[in-house]
Amino acid sequence: MDLLKWVKVMDQKMTSVRVEPNLCTHLISPKSTCHSCVEYCPTKSISFTKKQIEIDAHCLECGICSTACPTNALLFNRPPLAQVLSEIVHQCEQNEQVYLHCEKMPVSDKNVVTASVPCLGMIPREAWLSMLNKCQNLTIYHADAGCSSCEVKTGERVWRKELQAGETMAGSSIKITSTITHSAKQKPFDKDRRAFLSSFFNEIKATNRLALKETLGSTEVVSYQEKRQEDKVTKLKRELGEVSNQIYEKMTNESALPYMNKRVHLLAQLQGNDTFQKQEDIRLPLIKPNCDFCGACTILCPTDALKMETESNQHSITLYPAKCVDCSLCEDICFTNSIQLQHVQNRTLLKQEQKLLSQS
The missing domain is CATH 3.30.70.3270 (Alpha-Beta Plaits)
Incomplete structure (x- = not known):
């Protein structure tokens, strides 16, 4: 890979929210009624120009905009949703009890297994659905004071709404507690070391996937203006993009399309589940x-x-x-x-x- 492509990969890694204006319904048409990202952003850091979504320096990197955006025109990638879900499922498979919590509401007890996210509001209903079906031993740790003192003012409203939607789909619920209960069978471990190693290897995998996507040239979303063009060059570009996406998806087992970021989790839960279907x-x-x-x-x-x-x-x-x-x-x-x-x-x-x- 040449130096320019590596610069693009590193730029994507350094950016907390990937912006894809060609997926934003607000930018595509003034008749769009969608303004969820602006509505839920706790610092009102999101605005629109004629052709772009702007995020100012007040962004808290909470990921709520990605949850709220139906098309993932705003896609949170620090950490990516697939990585968060994979880590939580893995923890639940390896341990008797796991507590999920917001990084701003830490669990100080090192004798329990925890999984943390920047804000619970970054977890959409599709991911909650996956956890509900795969993680019966998962508990949400949420202090009695709640999110009232948190700078992410809309966080609790969003995550409770998304969790409720996920629970409705799953027909089950996740326990929410403000106290930590130790399990007699819980094995003590070095949480800091494990968290470091997990973060380290996840960063490597995420960087490699971005590098693969950049190499294949499958990072562009076609605009509606390009869709209207019928010339041979545009058609060829579109066909090559589709082939690149297919190769990427087979090699990484994840979607190359931002708008499928949440949908793939719902599709996975539908397979073989007649009741849910x-x-x-x-x-x-x-x-x-x-x-x-x-x-x-x-x-x-x-x-x-x-x-x-x-x-x-x-x-x-x-x-x-x-x-x-x-x-x-x-x-x-x-x-x-x-x-x-x-x-x-x-x-x-x-x-x-x-x-x-x-x-x-």
């Missing part, structure tokens, strides 16, 4: 017969969940369910009010594609 925890777009096939929804969809095809003068709109993250942009921008997001069975996400409407 029948629940209706998600919303997908329904296109009504009065659609005039203007194509706005398919062009502006930030995740390419909607695509329109024309063959023999017949138009059709196809939905790729797994890519739809309920950002509401298609519903917001439809001039004829022909699109409505409706609750459907979770199993629909497992379908490769679904025909929504056709017209001769």
Whole structure:
């Protein structure tokens, strides 16, 4: 890898929040109703220019914006969500009891096993769902005073909302406690040494993955302006990007697409779980017969969940369910009010594609 690419990799490692403006519904269209990142940012550090999301120096690196953003136009990577979840699951598999806590609410007792995050608000419902299904021995440590004195003022509101949503999907709950209980079987260990080694190896793995992604050239998200272009160069660039993403995903076992950062955890829990598949925890777009096939929804969809095809003068709109993250942009921008997001069975996400409407 040349020096310039290594500089890009290190820049991504040093940045706490990755910004992808081509996924921001607010930047794609002024008709978008989404402003979750601004609403939940505890220091109001997020603002918008015409083409970019700006984060000022007051950012606390809490990760709440990433949880709130449906498309992950803001993606928290210190630490990445997949790394956090992997570490918590590993701790629960290796120990009888594990306490999850915010770094600002530390557990001083070194005789218990803990897992910490910058803020519990950085954990979205999809990750809570995974923990609920895999970590029956996990307890949330939360002091009696709560988050009232914390500078991340919106943190408790966000994590309790996301936890409740995860518990509703899982049909179970995680215990929350303000006291630490020692297990008779708990083995003492050097928590500081273990935390250091875990952090060290996770940093190496994360850097290697960024380097691989930069080498493959799969770091760009196509803008809606580029989607409208039909020249050969644009098509080739898009096809090469798709191939690069596929290679990256096979080599790392994680999605190369930011908007799939949370969705992959939900998809994993759906596999082989018939009860969960029948629940209706998600919303997908329904296109009504009065659609005039203007194509706005398919062009502006930030995740390419909607695509329109024309063959023999017949138009059709196809939905790729797994890519739809309920950002509401298609519903917001439809001039004829022909699109409505409706609750459907979770199993629909497992379908490769679904025909929504056709017209001769």
